[in-house]
Amino acid sequence: MTTQVLPLSPFHGMRELVWCVWLEGLRRKEFYAFFIVAFFFLLVALAIRLVGIENPSTATFVLNLGLTYCGYAAHFMVIILAARGIPADIENRTIYPILAKPVQRSTYILGKWFASGLFGSVAMLGLFLLVWIPTPKLEEMSSLLLLQTLLLQSLSLFALSALSLLGSLVLPQAVGFILVTIITFFGGKISGLLNAQFPIGFLRPVYHLIPDFTVLNLWTRYTDGIDPVSPAVFLACLVYALLLIGSCLGFSIALFDRRSL
Amino acid sequence: MNRTFLLVASSGLLLATVTVPMSVDPNSYAAGRSRDEQARVERNSSSVAQLFGELRASMSDIVFLKTERYLHGGIAYSAHMNVARTVQEETSEYDAHEKEARGVAGDEHEEEDDHSGTPTLIPTAEDDFRGVIGHLERQIRPWQDPSIPHQHSTGTELLPWYRVMTLSDPHNIRGYLIGAYWLSNLGKFEEARQFITEGIGHNPEAFQLYLYRARGILKEINYIEHENPAEAFDQSPNAALHQMMLDDLKKSSELVLQQRPQIYDINPEKEDWNWTHYMEDDAGAALRMTVSVLKREGEYKEALEWARVGAPRMAFIDLEGILYPEDPKLREYISELEQLVEE
Numbered sequence: 001m002t003t004q005v006l007p008l009s010p011f012h013g014m015r016e017l018v019w020c021v022w023l024e025g026l027r028r029k030e031f032y033a034f035f036i037v038a039f040f041f042l043l044v045a046l047a048i049r050l051v052g053i054e055n056p057s058t059a060t061f062v063l064n065l066g067l068t069y070c071g072y073a074a075h076f077m078v079i080i081l082a083a084r085g086i087p088a089d090i091e092n093r094t095i096y097p098i099l100a101k102p103v104q105r106s107t108y109i110l111g112k113w114f115a116s117g118l119f120g121s122v123a124m125l126g127l128f129l130l131v132w133i134p135t136p137k138l139e140e141m142s143s144l145l146l147l148q149t150l151l152l153q154s155l156s157l158f159a160l161s162a163l164s165l166l167g168s169l170v171l172p173q174a175v176g177f178i179l180v181t182i183i184t185f186f187g188g189k190i191s192g193l194l195n196a197q198f199p200i201g202f203l204r205p206v207y208h209l210i211p212d213f214t215v216l217n218l219w220t221r222y223t224d225g226i227d228p229v230s231p232a233v234f235l236a237c238l239v240y241a242l243l244l245i246g247s248c249l250g251f252s253i254a255l256f257d258r259r260s261l
Numbered sequence: 262m263n264r265t266f267l268l269v270a271s272s273g274l275l276l277a278t279v280t281v282p283m284s285v286d287p288n289s290y291a292a293g294r295s296r297d298e299q300a301r302v303e304r305n306s307s308s309v310a311q312l313f314g315e316l317r318a319s320m321s322d323i324v325f326l327k328t329e330r331y332l333h334g335g336i337a338y339s340a341h342m343n344v345a346r347t348v349q350e351e352t353s354e355y356d357a358h359e360k361e362a363r364g365v366a367g368d369e370h371e372e373e374d375d376h377s378g379t380p381t382l383i384p385t386a387e388d389d390f391r392g393v394i395g396h397l398e399r400q401i402r403p404w405q406d407p408s409i410p411h412q413h414s415t416g417t418e419l420l421p422w423y424r425v426m427t428l429s430d431p432h433n434i435r436g437y438l439i440g441a442y443w444l445s446n447l448g449k450f451e452e453a454r455q456f457i458t459e460g461i462g463h464n465p466e467a468f469q470l471y472l473y474r475a476r477g478i479l480k481e482i483n484y485i486e487h488e489n490p491a492e493a494f495d496q497s498p499n500a501a502l503h504q505m506m507l508d509d510l511k512k513s514s515e516l517v518l519q520q521r522p523q524i525y526d527i528n529p530e531k532e533d534w535n536w537t538h539y540m541e542d543d544a545g546a547a548l549r550m551t552v553s554v555l556k557r558e559g560e561y562k563e564a565l566e567w568a569r570v571g572a573p574r575m576a577f578i579d580l581e582g583i584l585y586p587e588d589p590k591l592r593e594y595i596s597e598l599e600q601l602v603e604e
Contacts, residue, residue, distance in 0.1 A: 057294065060294055064295065139294070188282075189428065189429065191282070192428065192431050192463075193428055195462075196427075196428060196431075196459055199459070199462075204283065205279045205283065208278075208279045208282045208283050209275065209276075209278070209279060211278070212282045214288060215281065215282055215285070215286065215287065215288075217288075218287055218288070220288065220293070220295055221287060221288055221290065221293070223294065223295070224290070224292075224293030224294045224295050224534060225293065225294055225534030225535075226290050226292070226293055226534055226535060227535055229287045233285050233287050234287075236281050236284070236285040237281070237285065237287060239281060240278060240281035240282070240285075243274050243275075243277050243278045243281070244278055246271070246274040247271045247272070247274035247275035247278065248271075249271075250267050250268070250270055250271030250274060251268070251271045251275075253267060254264050254267040254268045254271065257264055257267075258264065
């Protein structure tokens with residue numbers, strides 16, 4: 001009688017990994033700070049509603065402030081969760097029992113990536129509702145653009161999750177954390193600055209290798225009262241996020257595959 | 262999966278990411294509430310916005326206040342904080358000052374000034390309930406009695422702020438326009454052109470940038486002619502500049518024809534944030550200047566074509582709800598040009 005070994009599905013153990021990261025996220029006290037700030041914002045917005053707002057422009061300004069905050073906070077949460085995930089597992093030796101189970105290394109990376117991105121997206125949605133519901137909306141804004149923004153922001157969080165994992169694999173934890181934070185919030189500005197200071201034709205594509213998360217951030221466009229982006233532009237933004245995710249995950253899996261633990 | 266294949270595929274995907282930010286920018290738009298002067302005025306006058314003032318997300322908002330302060334030697338005048346103006350209004354105000362104080366950069370203007378009597382943000386002793394604290398603030402912070410005509414600095418100090426403004430938001434078209442204006446005012450025509458060309462690189466669809474580059478070139482040509490009266494207009498480098506100006510004006514007008522709504526409603530309550538009154542002012546200026554320059558060049562037929570195409574495209578509804586099917590100024594040009602073509 002022979003024992004037949006079935007090939008392991010690349011998604012085997014994924015659900016458990018996602019659940020572990022999710023629990024880790026819920027246990028992190030710093031994440032509650034973001035919600036407390038959003039809760040204060042909610043109180044202020046309710047107070048504004050009660051007292052009355054002076055003009056529609058101010059209501060839009062407050063909404064922009066709140067939405068910008070929830071976008072930044074969710075991105076920051078993802079960086080914290082994803083950049084610390086693998087180094088913490090290695091340091092605490094919790095990675096050994098995981099990989100001792102029939103879980104592929106690639107599945108481990110995919111699980112960490114998906115869970116961090118999902119956690120960020122859910123957190124963003126929660127923060128968004130805390131900001132969106134109480135803030136008065138006195139000026140016309142496009143609902144379709146709001147949907148586009150939410151979708152792109154969610155993809156942006158998944159892309160950031162992949163970038164943070166890659167950063168944590170190639171750099172020391174603190175350095176990776178800082179570098180990814182800088183890229184997330186200033187990547188577009190850095191490539192713009194390089195373009196402006198050194199406008200050399202063949203270097204332009206090199207500057208744009210720096211991930212630009214502003215392409216996926218339409219909050220200000222939304223509160224500015226501009227039309228939704230065209231289907232072609234929206235598709236290009238989606239493709240950009242997917243390319244970022246694909247390349248970062250590919251590098252992460254390839255690097256982690258041979259890494260000694 | 263083969264590790265080498267994965268590395269090569271990932272590198273390919275990374276290289277492919279470059280194409281999107283190079284060709285697409287969903288945040289590239291000329292108008293919008295956050296950049297609008299009237300909306301800024303409303304925000305600045307609101308106690309809620311002041312409460313959140315230090316948390317402002319918009320870097321350009323902060324830099325705008327900085328430029329205003331620098332322009333007035335550190336003194337904060339409420340006129341500049343609370344009055345919405347178009348770029349044309351703003352630059353023409355400075356031009357008026359420049360004419361008054363020609364050749365004496367940063368000099369005090371003794372003539373009656375539009376802003377003399379304009380209140381400062383730090384109140385005068387008569388209006389200040391704070392007593393000694395107010396007195397102390399007037400002594401230690403830049404302040405001048407608002408009844409005294411105010412001074413404009415040369416603009417040199419402003420330039421880094423416009424640089425910061427456009428670096429932090431490459432779609433701040435107003436930043437490029439006024440920054441280039443200051444550069445050309447200081448006689449740095451080449452730099453002004455480069456600055457505005459950089460703006461065009463980031464905002465190729467912004468017709469105002471082509472219009473203001475053309476205006477800058479016109480200023481440069483006038484300057485060269487004034488300095489070197491013997492230099493013929495059709496000689497190099499004026500001829501090249503002249504052609505560049507015409508090309509810019511035509512490009513600006515073409516973009517106006519593509520972008521402007523069929524009918525513009527002047528009523529501020531019906532303001533469309535994709536086409537604001539600032540854009541409307543500049544759109545009219547682009548078409549009129551194109552026709553005017555072509556007419557001056559003796560290109561009557563071409564000027565007439567532009568006027569005929571442009572006039573009905575500038576249809577508008579005035580504040581009383583009356584529809585004007587054509588731009589009155591362009592209509593005047595059409596009549597003049599028709600006569601000239603016949604002759």
